Amino acid sequence: MKKTLIATVLLAVVAVSAPTFSGTAFADETKMVGVINKITLAPDGKSAVAVLKDNKTGQDISIFIDDDLTLDKLKDHRIVEGDEIRTKYEPEGEKNHSKSFLKTAGC
Template identity: 60%
Template sequence: MKKAVSVVMALTLMALGTVSFSRVAHAEEVKMIGVIQKIDLAAGGKSATATLKDNKSSKNVVISITDDLTLDKFKDHRIVEGDEIRCKFETEGGKNHSKLFRKTAGC
């Protein structure tokens, strides 16, 4: 009986580990370059979404942004609609979370 309980527990732990690992593995980083179609800054300014038109697929992709540096650039309009953006994001919970969000243009 003891042995059976141990086996069940071991299998459960393995299953949990596999599920957890799968979640990490699924949050793959996607790289994209696209032009901003729309910026929606949330009330309070703590988050925003930016819709980018992917240069490769021409599809619109909505990116969630929460980092202060990028949000500040939205607020003072250093980044505006029409700017081309180099973006890295991870998809989790149905949202594309920005990991890097930079204008491609320089000086």
Template identity: 55%
Template sequence: MKKILSALTLAVVFTLATANPAQAEEKMLGTVTKIDLAGASATATLKDTKSGTLVDLLVDDTVTLDKFKDKRIGVGDEIKAKYEKKDGKNHSTFFKKAGGC
């Protein structure tokens, strides 16, 4: 019985250690300090409202890029963003002005 338990424990530990965990989506509220447009993507730098740290987000959805181009979103705008860390970059999955009514 001990052998079976040990084998099971080992299997669980191995699975957890080698599994590729799903990338957690991170959220932030920040103010745009810089937008660098580069072809089919852009890097938007947001200053985190809480911590004050600068976060670079890679944006490649056409709707948001269009808003960068005609400055519907620009420096000084407060943004609610979600992103995933992938290949050392923060890939934006949600990028909208924190507007409302």
């Protein structure tokens, strides 16, 4: 019983701390508003990279997009270079993975 309890506690500790030891960092989401400078669709059409110029900092930020709804809009040219976008992304390794990619609301 005692051994089982110790083993269970140890497993729980490992489980909770696993992300700390994982290769992927547990990062916060970042929101930004910026104008699209460049869109590059992958040849297989399953992803795209959009380079946005952050309205606040002026820095170019590359956003990796792989959700079908946004990819459809990119392919249909409903979102094009020059559009202002409000995006939410998570850094995942070297990529900024888009969680939300919408034209600025208005009108």
